[in-house]
Amino acid sequence: MAKEVTSRAENYSQWYQDLVIKANLAENSAVRGCMVIKPHGYAIWERMQRILDDMFKATGHQNAYFPLLIPKSFLSREADHVEGFAKECAVVTHYRLKNADDGSGVVVDPDARLEEELIIRPTSETIIWNTYKNWIHSYRDLPLLCNQWANVMRWEMRTRLFLRTAEFLWQEGHTAHATAEEAQEETVRMLNVYAEFAEKYMAIPVLKGVKTASERFAGAVDTYCIEAMMQDGKALQAGTSHFLGQNFAKAFDVKFTGKNGELDYVWATSWGVSTRLIGALIMAHSDDNGLVLPPKIAPVQAVIVPIFKGDDEFQQMKPHCQTIANKLRQAGVTVKIDDRDNLRSGFKFAEHELQGIPVRLALGPRDVQNGTVEVARRDTLSKETIPQEGVEQHVAALLDDIQNSIYNKALQFRESNTLCVDTYEEFKQKIENGGFIMAHWDGTAETESRIKEETKATIRCIPLDEVKTAGKCMVTGKPSAQRVVFARNY
């Protein structure tokens, strides 16, 4: 497996760039660090949105929408929050353009300077909590469980397609609760929703854990995360869920009257996943032929390619393709017939593989004669000829099999690239191979940053589900309650 990855390219990010460009998922736009998501790439995001949205509704959440622009003063209300985001904000300073005096085009009208600058949201905690102040008065208004689908902008020093673009699409949940316990429960509940989504739908196994103080979200008391392993052994933070304590309630003065008549600040959470998940999908499953989409995420689960010579045969094949498509649709499979008559079948096969369509069916005169159809699966690239009779059950079962099989492949990969290490010497050596390293750490930021400096590895999380065995910090020898996950990350 590891060998396979190296064969793809010496430089993984280069491979990734190539793949994305070749897969026609996105291209760089003229705007710095932004992305153009092409329709078939966006369709993947739409699938994810729909599934996640259903999961949010099932856990009692509602969608809402808040402004794109945030008054500068809002951002400075919470000290840690501004500290964390100040360096990467796009700022709106003017509200009007005018024609240049020398006719050279349009310039910013200096007379149209805003009294207070507006920040393009890097995240919406501040503007939402400014609104929540007016929505929450009594314990009867709680819990307040809102989610927003939106775009945000972070002026990162260095962008990376899908993984760290300046503008990205995401979902951010913002909840308010009467008690700390309830908010903490919500934080973990949503972490579990994310983990279920990643594993069950995206077929990406994830580790659930808590971030160390230095990796914590700006303004949070605790940051929970799901961490995934990419095929080059690097870690990718795939989603976060934050317990915000009363930090934002205090910053925006959001109090409620409890049953007992006493005033108290509300407790908060926020949680989000972004278009980075598309990057995770690409890097977790793809191979040299392009994308490999899990059937549950694939906008098109099966494509039917008619094989024909000349227009006569093409017309003749069409109804047969339709018949099979209808059968599949009745079995709940999303199907597309690729009836483009200007492309050869071989070209279409390659293109569908590039785009990751899980199952391909080819139907030619030979099949019509024999009552068969050729079925190919994207993940293993294997194909077989089966009777048309019962094709729908066959494909439905195949989709399940593909879904499970790519999850298991990713899980096996992660397991074979996760090891326990007890000495710092061994750590330094093993971290060079990538993967997750479970090691003991003394819990101090000093040790953590020393390890980062010397090895470029960070603590991805303090895992929640691992068996906790005490030990000694591999660097300082001080006591440690449990192993934590180290990795190099994106």
Next chain:
RNA sequence: CGGGGUGUAGCGCAGUUGGUAGCGCACUACGUUCGGGACGUAGGGGCCGUGUGUUCGAGUCACAUCACCCCGACCA
């Protein structure tokens, strides 16, 4: 923000000592093909990132500037 690299047709690139711009793919038309990325013939498409210099003359030289990519710093 530092180091390195690249900007020439939709995409990928070539362009010599400065002399009026080329290849492959894609595109258009016609024909032959068609069960794993077809071929022939004929076409269309360019302010050479942008600006200012040097020069009789700049894709080519100089300076500036902008954008992108890679490596750092940085980053939920």
